[in-house]
Amino acid sequence: MKAYHVNGHAGAGRLVRVDVRKPEPGNGEVRIRVEAASLNYRDLIILDRAGQDGLDGRIPLSDGAGVVDAVGPDVVQWQVGDRVAASFFRDWVSGPFKAQYVASALGGSTMDGMLAEHVVLPVTAVVAVPEHLTSIEAATLPCAAVTAWHGLVTRGGMGQGDTLLVQGTGGVALFGLQFATALGARAIVISSSDEKLARAKALGAAILINYRTTPDWDVALMTATDGQGASHILELGGPGTYDRSMRSVASGGKIVQIGVLTGFGPKPDLARLQWENADIIGVTVGSVDHFTAMNRFLIDHAIHPIVDRVFGFDEAPEAFAHLRSGSHFGKIVVKL
Known part of the structure; x- marks a missing residue:
């Protein structure tokens, strides 16, 4: 063969x-x-x-x-x-x-x-x-699909009324977006491409942020959610995105830790998790x-x-x- x-x-x-x-x-x-x-x-x-x-x-x-x-x-x-x-x-x-x-x-x-x-x-x-x-x-x-499902639904309990932050438009990200839409959760998508953001909107994304033109995307996210933040975050980037994810998570929220798209490097200050009673969910498929x-x-x-x-x-x-x-x-x- x-x-x-x-x-x-x-x-x-x-x-x-x-x-x-x-x-x-x-x-x-x-x-x-x-x-x-x-x-x-x-x-x-x-x-x-x-x-x-x-x-x-x-x-x-x-x-x-x-x-x-x-x-x-x-x-x-x-x-x-x-x-x-x-x-x-x-x-x-x-x-x-x-x-x-x-x-x-x-x-x-x-x-x-x-x-x-x-x-x-x-x-x-x-x-x-x-x-x-x-x-x-x-x-x-x-x-990709099982990872998003396991992290967001099985362990994250995502459902109607929740808010999901999706980083990028790769496989895990788009499965997360599709699951959120089907469950009645609001989805926020960040990307460096306006064309990809438009396609994400067609799949049900409610809030779109271009992180190239808006590098402080965590600030934009908090503004768009009236200061509440995201109840669920698909953390796909790694060291390059983690600090902003920490600043974007809602009280009682969940960061589903998956990716290393920006490489391997220093870990963020996790103190905000305690103050917000938030969780990190480590997921490998x-x-x-x-x-x-x-x-x-x-x-x-x-x-x-x-x-x-x-x-x-x-x-x-x-x-x-x-x-x-x-x-x-x-x-x-x-x-x-």
């Missing part, structure tokens, strides 16, 4: 197309004929660190969807022809997170990912694709149960993921380059 490997010695792209043996499912496993895989910012970090982190030969990308084309001898949960998507953490099926689940993240330090024609996974690590979604749409869900619950919500509200652009399998390096450019609005997908 055809697949891609990351290679720390392959130049700037560090992505190499290879021919490898098609895997066969064993007991308790299914084989997926992958129809689409999507990219996350995490995949750029892995690609850039391939050489130093010993990831040479790893199949990248955590997110993908397709069709079951073979099952192990004892498998009854799934049948050939079932449409499924892979869960980000192979081993986190339900219950609270445990440290040992980190090693089971697809496309990471120890597990191959989804940028291959066929993938074998345990029966417990896949979920059914909602009937109203294509495989291209379903491939966008495992990381979610479980199979979170994924399944979110899919029911997508079905109930007829939500379709926002796909920015679809690349062919031969164009996978170009898909990574497009993600790196930061020009995307929503998810970037590779079609197999």
